[in-house]
Amino acid sequence: MLKVDNLHTYHDYLHVLKGIHFELNEGEILAILGSNGAGKSTLLGTLAGVYAPREGNITFKGEDITQDGVQKVVSKGICLVPERRQIFNSISVRDHLLLGAYHRYKRDKKTIQQDYENVIEMFPRLKQMLDRPGGLLSGGEQQMLAIGRGLMARPQVLMLDEPSLGLAPLIVRDIMGILRRLCEEMGTTIILVEQNVKAALKVADRACVLAHGRIEISGTAEELMQDSSIQEAYFGKSKKAKKAT
Amino acid sequence: MDRTDLKKIYNNSLAGPLIFAGVLFLLPFVVQSNYILSIMIMIGFYALLCNGLTLLMGYAGQISLGHAAFYGIGAYMSAYLSAKMGLSPWLGMLAGMILAAIIAYIVGIPIFKLKGHYLALATLGFGVIVYTAFKELKDFTGGLNGFFGIPTISLFGFEFNNDFRFYYLIWLFVILGILFSRNIIHSRIGRALRSIEGSEVASDAVGVNIMKYKLQVFMLSAMFASLSGSLYAHYITFINPNLFDVMTSIYLLIMVVIGGASSIWGSVIGAAVFVLLGEILKSVVPLVFPNAGGEFEIVFFGLLLVVTLIYMPNGLSPQLEKLIARFRRNKELVPAPVAAGRDGVESGGDQS
Numbered sequence: 001m002l003k004v005d006n007l008h009t010y011h012d013y014l015h016v017l018k019g020i021h022f023e024l025n026e027g028e029i030l031a032i033l034g035s036n037g038a039g040k041s042t043l044l045g046t047l048a049g050v051y052a053p054r055e056g057n058i059t060f061k062g063e064d065i066t067q068d069g070v071q072k073v074v075s076k077g078i079c080l081v082p083e084r085r086q087i088f089n090s091i092s093v094r095d096h097l098l099l100g101a102y103h104r105y106k107r108d109k110k111t112i113q114q115d116y117e118n119v120i121e122m123f124p125r126l127k128q129m130l131d132r133p134g135g136l137l138s139g140g141e142q143q144m145l146a147i148g149r150g151l152m153a154r155p156q157v158l159m160l161d162e163p164s165l166g167l168a169p170l171i172v173r174d175i176m177g178i179l180r181r182l183c184e185e186m187g188t189t190i191i192l193v194e195q196n197v198k199a200a201l202k203v204a205d206r207a208c209v210l211a212h213g214r215i216e217i218s219g220t221a222e223e224l225m226q227d228s229s230i231q232e233a234y235f236g237k238s239k240k241a242k243k244a245t
Numbered sequence: 246m247d248r249t250d251l252k253k254i255y256n257n258s259l260a261g262p263l264i265f266a267g268v269l270f271l272l273p274f275v276v277q278s279n280y281i282l283s284i285m286i287m288i289g290f291y292a293l294l295c296n297g298l299t300l301l302m303g304y305a306g307q308i309s310l311g312h313a314a315f316y317g318i319g320a321y322m323s324a325y326l327s328a329k330m331g332l333s334p335w336l337g338m339l340a341g342m343i344l345a346a347i348i349a350y351i352v353g354i355p356i357f358k359l360k361g362h363y364l365a366l367a368t369l370g371f372g373v374i375v376y377t378a379f380k381e382l383k384d385f386t387g388g389l390n391g392f393f394g395i396p397t398i399s400l401f402g403f404e405f406n407n408d409f410r411f412y413y414l415i416w417l418f419v420i421l422g423i424l425f426s427r428n429i430i431h432s433r434i435g436r437a438l439r440s441i442e443g444s445e446v447a448s449d450a451v452g453v454n455i456m457k458y459k460l461q462v463f464m465l466s467a468m469f470a471s472l473s474g475s476l477y478a479h480y481i482t483f484i485n486p487n488l489f490d491v492m493t494s495i496y497l498l499i500m501v502v503i504g505g506a507s508s509i510w511g512s513v514i515g516a517a518v519f520v521l522l523g524e525i526l527k528s529v530v531p532l533v534f535p536n537a538g539g540e541f542e543i544v545f546f547g548l549l550l551v552v553t554l555i556y557m558p559n560g561l562s563p564q565l566e567k568l569i570a571r572f573r574r575n576k577e578l579v580p581a582p583v584a585a586g587r588d589g590v591e592s593g594g595d596q597s
Contacts, residue, residue, distance in 0.1 A: 050449065074452030082450050088443025090507070091436070099436050103452040134443075149451065 001026045001189055002047075002078075002157055007056035009039075009046045016042045017053070018213035024157070029183050029190040031204035031221065033197050033234075038210040040193040041083055044159045047191070048080035049073035060157070075103045079155035083162050085146040089135030093126050096134055096145055100152025112152070119148040122178065140171035147178065151188075158182065159191040164199055172196060176203040197234040201225050257431060262420055269416050273409055282408040284520055289415035290477050291516035295500050296422045296509060297469025302498075303506030304430060305462045306442030307357070308365045310494050311372030312470050315345045317379055317489030319471025320478035321386050324395040327479070334398045338475040345471035346464040357459040372494045379486035391485030398479045411480050418476065419513065422469060426509045429465075438462055492543065499550050505560025514561050519546070 002024040009017040016039045024030050034040050045051045047058060049070040058066045065073060079100075088096065097119055101112045120127040123144045129137065134145060143163055150158055160179070164172040180203050182188045194200035201207055201221045208218035209230065217227060224230050273282060294316060301307050322344050323337030332340075356367040379386050386392055397406040398414070405411045429435050437458050440448040445455055478484050496519065504515020523542060530541050557564060 048450065070449050071452045071454055074450075080450045082446055086444045086447030086450065088440055088447065091439050091443055095436050095439070098433075099440050099448075099451050099453075102433060102437060105433050153451065 001061060003057075003059040004047070005057045005059070007043075007046060007053050007058065009042055009051050009053045011042070011051075016213050017046065019056070020210075020213075020215060022208060022215065022218065024189055024191065026156075026189055027183055027187045028206065029179065029192060029204045031200035031207040032191065032193045032210055033195075033200060033207060033224075033230075034210035035195075039213040040210055041161055043210065044080055044161050044191065044193055047073075047157075047159060048078065050080075071103065074153055075107075077154065077156035079150045079153040079158055081146045081150040081158065081160045081163065084165065085139075085142045087134035087137065087142045087145060090133050092131050092133055093137070093145055094130040096149050097126075097152050100149035101154075104152075104154065108154075111154075115152055115154060119151050122151075122181075123148050139167050140174070143167060143171070143175055144178075147175070151182070155188060157189045157191065159193070161193045162195060163192070164194060164196040172199050176200075179203055197230070257427070262424060266416075266420050269420075270413075273412055279408050282412050284524060286408060286412055286415050286480065288513070288516045288520045289412070289419050290473050290480075291497070291500055291520065292419045292513040293415070293422050293476070294470045294473040295497060295504065295512035295516055296419070296426055297466030298497055298501050299504075299506055299509060299512045300426055300429065300438070300469075301462050301466040302501055303508070303511070304435065304438040304442060305459060307459055307463065308361075308498075309368045309463070309466070310365050310491070310498060311368035311370075311375070312466065312497050313489045313491070313493035314372045314375035315349065315467040315470035316474040316477075316493065316497075317375060317484075317486070318345045318348065318467075319474030320484050320489070321379065321392065321474075322471070323475035324392050324478045324484060325385060328392070328395050334396060334475070334479050335400075338472060341471045341475045342468040345467040349464040349467035350460060353460045353463045357456060357463070369491065369494070372491050376486055376490050379489060386486065389485060389487075391483055392478075393483055395478050395482040395484070397482065398476075405479075415476055415480075418472065423509050423513070430509065434458070434461075495543075496546065499546050501560075502550060503553050503560055505562030507559055508562035508566070510565075511560050511562035514565065518561065522546075522549070 004020055004022050007017050007020040008015070020043060022030070032040050032043065042051060046053050049065070049068050049072065052067060056066070057064060060076060060078060063076075065076060065078075068076070088099075091099070097116055098112070101115065104112060120130070125141055126144060126148060129141070134142065137145060147158075147160070147163070150160075163175050163179075167175070176199050179190055179192065183190055192200055192204060201224055204221040206219065207221050207224045208215045209224070210216070217224065217229065219227070272285065276282075294312070298309065298312055301309055319338070319341035322341035323334055326332040326337035326340055327334040352371055356364060356371070359367050380388055382388075383390075397404055399405065403410075405414045430438075437448070437453045440451065440453055441455055441458060448455055474489075477488075500515035500519045501512065502515070503518050504513070505511030522545070526542060526545055530537050534541070553560065
């Protein structure tokens with residue numbers, strides 16, 4: 001469905017992504033892991049059309065979208081839920097959701113009402129606060145709203161940048177559960193950038209670890225969960241301790 | 246109201262504008278004073294202008310310190326076409342609006358690459374350039390001597406040549422402007438504008454074409470300013486560049502902030518407060534400070550701006566809305582909401 005081939009992205013003179021390759025199938029969840037500065041957000045930004053890559057190709061359903069801007073990418077069905085949620089403080093929950101469907105008004109206006117109802121059914125907590133400004137929502141509610149806003153675009157590929165950032169573990173579990181439901185019930189393909197490795201690997205089908213702009217490790221989520229270097233780097237389990245067990 | 250029906254989410258009732266129009270209609274019959282009418286007409290000019298500026302500043306979050314330039318462009322264009330070329334003032338107004346929109350588009354492309362203070366400075370610079378052009382293009386504008394002999398407006402032989410008649414004309418435009426702006430705000434475009442004001446990153450992420458909307462709203466606000474300027478020129482029948490200098494742009498900004506940039510009604514409130522306080526100051530200050538010059542206004546309005554920003558950063562209109570809501574609640578005697586506390590806190594996610 002989505003194919004990324006030899007992607008190189010720069011921020012001015014800084015070479016951030018250094019030849020990224022991966023393929024993503026429909027209805028799959030791909031977790032992208034890595035430390036700060038590894039290039040995770042830049043990768044999502046490049047896929048979303050925010051940054052134009054200098055080299056490489058992005059193909060979506062056989063169509064080259066490498067140089068497409070954000071508006072084109074969104075209208076083709078790839079939507080980014082940006083880092084730190086980026087909720088509009090003074091805009092109501094309802095208007096947030098409608099903004100998510102912004103680019104659909106010319107194409108399929110009739111289905112917006114149905115999708116709106118589906119989203120508030122998926123996030124019942126939002127239904128109780130449709131008139132409330134986004135700035136007055138808790139962190140978890142804001143994350144739900146950000147995902148709901150993304151869903152209103154009817155994305156085939158939904159990309160989330162650190163959705164668990166600053167949230168309580170129970171809320172993180174809820175959010176990850178919603179992502180799994182989206183994938184299974186609606187067939188949405190998800191790219192999840194996370195620093196919460198445990199939560200990400202639990203929900204993902206496949207994962208890759210990004211370091212210094214390159215994919216260092218990739219495989220199924222289960223494989224990565226067992227990978228000794230991942231265990232050592234992210235779960236604090238040393239090789240010695242592992243041997244002892 | 247069905248909270249999930251998207252066709253019913255905005256209060257598009259005409260009750261508010263109709264009551265407002267009714268009060269305005271009756272006012273000249275109740276208060277038979279040309280002085281009051283002339284003040285109301287001035288409020289109308291500024292309200293019309295600030296209506297567009299509110300869309301730009303309050304909704305799209307883009308500051309402009311050069312809007313007096315568009316006010317002047319409309320005034321001079323309409324004045325020139327009607328007085329020197331003998332065209333209908335209505336055509337002059339239309340031409341002024343088109344010219345203002347074109348200039349806004351040309352100027353907007355480079356300046357909307359800037360943000361915050363830099364954008365403010367760029368618009369200020371634009372205002373200074375246009376003001377200088379008004380002074381120096383003497384063949385066209387008459388320079389500092391001014392432009393004389395601007396004809397009054399007429400429609401099918403009916404002349405708007407006195408305060409009573411002009412009062413209805415200007416306020417008709419104001420009400421139409423308010424209804425037009427309200428429709429924009431309650432549409433997909435309005436949501437896009439507010440998203441730009443909220444966060445350009447998120448706005449971009451949902452696919453809003455930020456530059457396009459910034460340009461469009463800048464052009465629209467320029468057209469409002471131009472229309473107001475044209476009407477002003479045909480009312481006063483004499484204009485000079487000092488009416489469109491940088492201070493006028495700053496006064497416009499003060500009106501929008503005091504009235505409340507987040508509400509279209511704020512433009513009317515801000516204009517009314519500005520004009521009425523100006524009139525009060527003119528009569529009170531000479532009594533208190535007999536030697537005071539004409540510059541006391543800017544000191545007073547500067548202070549008022551600072552006080553407003555500290556104590557009412559959203560301006561007067563939200564305060565007024567709160568008052569109206571409280572009045573309605575008291576009137577309807579609504580019982581305490583029984584649903585309160587039934588906060589079933591349903592989890593949004595999979596509980597497995």
